[in-house]
Amino acid sequence: MHNGRKLSKDVIEHWPEVFKDIEIHAVPLEYLNAINVTFEDGNIWSIELDKRDGFNLDDLEADIEELFMEYEDTITNVDFSLDTAKVKRDIQARTKLFLKKRK
DSSP states (O other): OOOOEEOOHHHHTTSHHHHTTOEESOOOGGGEEEEEEEETTSOEEEEEOOOSTTOOHHHHHHHHHHHHHHHTTTEEEEEEEEOHHHHHHHHHHHHHHHHHHTO
16 A cells, blocks of 8 residues: 655656656655645645744744644645755765765
């Protein structure tokens, strides 16, 4: 049984040979650009993740968890906007490192 989600078409377009077959079960916060929360009344909150100076992943995680707990009865959907360029860079860097160690 799969509990993951396929990536959206706009994400897959950035690197189709890798992203097309991936199912997502969890996304580290460092790879997110935004979180879009849709409510029963049709309102959508877009939470932009500004990763400049002072950005703290632990604080963000706590804030997001608090938001979801407070509004869980009225949230109908949550979409995560990925920083696909960062994902691609990190995968390529780790692959190069892995291949270098194998020589």
